[in-house]
Amino acid sequence: MSSGGHEVVFTFSYETWDDAVHRGMMRPPDRLAAALIADPEVREVIIANPYRWLPTLAARRAVARGARFPDLAGRHLVQPWRVRDRRDPLDPDALEARYRAYGDALGRAARRAGQRSPVLLTTHPLVAGFARPEWASRVVYFGRDDWTSYPGRSEFWPAYREAYRRIAASGMPVAAVSAQIVERIAPTGPGVVVPNGVEVAEWIGPEPEVPAWFAAVPGPRLVYVGTIDDRLDAEGVAVLARARPDVSVVLLGHVAAPDHLAPVQGIPNVVVHPAVGRTELVAVLRAAEGALVAHRVTPLTEAMSPLKAYEYLAGGAPVLSVDLPPMRDVDDRVLLVPRVEDFAGAVDELLALGRADEERRLRFVAENSWESRHRAVFDLLYDRANVSG
Template sequence: MDPGVSTGEAGPLRGIGDRGADSGGDSGMSDFVFTFTFETYDDAVTRGMNRPPDRLLATLLDHPRVDGLLVANPHRSLLKRGAKKLLGGGDAPFPARERVGLHTPLRLRASDPVDIGGLRAAGQDYDASLRRAAARLGLRTPHVITASPLVAGFAPLDWAASVTYYARDDWTELPARRPWWPGIREAYRQIATRGASVAAVSQQIIDRIEPIGPARVVPNGVEPAEWAGETPAEPDWLATIPRPRALYVGTLDSRLDTAGLRVLADARPELQIVLLGVVGEEAAVASIASVPNIHVRPPVGRAPLVAAIRNSDMCLVAHNRTRLTEAMSPLKIYEYLAGGAPVLSIDLEPVRGISDRVLLTQDVAGFAERLDEALAHGPAREDDRLRFVGENSWRSRHEQILDLALGVRAGVTGDGRS
């Protein structure tokens, strides 16, 4: 089912399957289609447009190389959508304009099938809906950038000028996606064999997909505007926690090495460990919630988060070592460094070489041995902090993804890697 496109002014229905046509003409601009992972534009706005796909979309909406743009939500349930409207619920407004629109394909079922045959059929349905929506916007042979492995693997997209999969996690290791792991593995095989481009946050993800097409490691980044200016006042809730403070930001789930944090808390009782984020798994924090110098705090908005980082004495990447964490480019580590804090992290390949202010240990229990060294670093010099922010901006990351999607080969080796 195809509800059409929300747009400022829909263009006429035009041919979209001619790969010989240049979507940008002579203007140097190109048409694009962007699709989310498993969530929607409304979800992105609700969480503050702060996850990697959200940041990429924000760039695409205001980039000189982007002409027309279709933003597509995943399939959504027709029944749930209707019920939401009947109850007075609405979606976040989308900044539609001529040849820029938002599309939400609808179907009866609420969730993706888990069997591979069902995923293939869903991919074909999604592809057809996407193609019609792109044609209604007047897009010609757009470049598709998708954050969904299922779209990249199972939607044919043979009408697109190129297909780029933006991989921010290895979804075959995420516990919440366990029923879909076989299907996602098959999607990886399809991505690899079809020759799609892959922009991944770590080399580990690229190695697991094994694409035959171009691939590039594009780590996470930071938004410079959020980290400019003098240190903001500490939030009231943080002011009640004495120094020295060690801050962890992120979902509190099985990734968090709670046993190691208890070792650190017991070894250094004067250190106040602050865990800031959604409790994804109650069992993950139950064992440490009563430790006197461990403070579990609910998530906060972007401005209070920035203020918390900039008013902490150090920050932590306190993960268990798993196949999931080994493939991550922890967004938090870039934000910690943007805030000027020294960092203690377990030794994972994606975090090596980011900064000499990141001190590595084999596990979280080993943090205690390097704690004094980390505290001795103190806040970063302001010119060094701002240099790091500028060199690791989201905009610079997104230029690399656009280069990959558009076939700009500078810096790409003969085997398609960079």
């Protein structure tokens, strides 16, 4: 590792390094952590997991669970722990005390690593809003979702709103995957939009062999990739599938809410397949005739930068999407319609676009690389002169 000058502390939000590795380092925080570890300009970096309850950590260690962290000079993984309260408290004062203690734990880890004046890059809104890390020379918040509209954590919405207020008032720089998140935080300091991207190495090279299960699906095949939960408009997908029995709709991903698939049960041209590894996913998207962003329109989805859309286009598939603000102006091979139930009327136009030729596909990959996205975040983090608020 070359001797760069930067000292960085990075925190995940609610997931850990283990989680990132097990899902293939695919989400924006995962990619940021990996980029910091690999960056030769970074002398010392601490990757910090969120708080964990000590009995849970002990149980995991007893069965030797955990992903290997890179054994490199100046690269450290830390796991702050607590003895009391398995879950975050709802009381505002107790919650603030919890995250100030977490910030203090990070400061101790930084001192142990020999960091003198580190910068803090956090993807956790409560760390950004409440931790008050006086040991950090600069704090940058990276928003991958709008937590104030995240359904699974609605009990903490008031805390997230307060965290946003404090982030804004502090003048802290903010990077987020969509303009909507930046607007909802309304930072008084610099704010930049950094959409999702693609890993160049995954999408170049000869076309991979199509998985046997996908090759057996009758074409044309329209693919939706992602966790099957309440973001997916399953009722709209059912309308599409019944209106266009000549196409196959493939729902590819972990089914987090099985009941949510009830509207498509028994429809012969809907194929539900479990999540696959990255290599197989790339092979599917480099063969699919079309791809879908079949989301409900909600405050959460209106603020998302759908990673799937960038990977669809990197694979060469034209995209049919609901009209969400972050989907506008991504690429002219994205067709936007108001609702998923209206998709059937746009299928012929989608298929007429065809798969992108290699020159165009590779140009999209190069122009939307994670490397270019990270450059914008690191410009904020290191307060480089070419950053404007």
